[in-house]
Amino acid sequence: MTRDQVIKAIRGAQRVAGVPQAGVHVLRHNFCSHLAMKGAPARAIQELAGNADLSTTQRNMHLSPAATEDAIRLLDGRRADLKVAQSVET
Incomplete structure (x- = not known):
């Protein structure tokens, strides 16, 4: 698919879903945000998003x-179901 075809498909889906139109860049923000909230390491999100710089x-x-x-x-230990990493990247 070309860039223009992707944009057209996304805008069509937004219309059908009844959501306000936003730039397709919002997909990148949603992708990164959802992975972060699920506990994915920032470096893994960086690689998956294809970003050269962690910032x-x-x-x-x-x-x-x-x-x-x-x-x-x-x-404070109130969430026993959360898993804490055993090591820290340096």
Whole structure:
């Protein structure tokens, strides 16, 4: 598919779904955000998104308030079902 065909298909789907039109770049933000909220490591998201620089990936990740609350719960142990990484990348 060409770039224009992809844009046309997305805009058509937006019309059918009744959602406001937004640039196709919003898909990149949604992709990165959902992976981050599911716990994917930032470096993995960077690679999947095809970003050369991690700071670009970080700008594309928008966390929900619930995801922020989950991060705080990691520190105080209230979320036993969350899995914490065993090592830290340097």
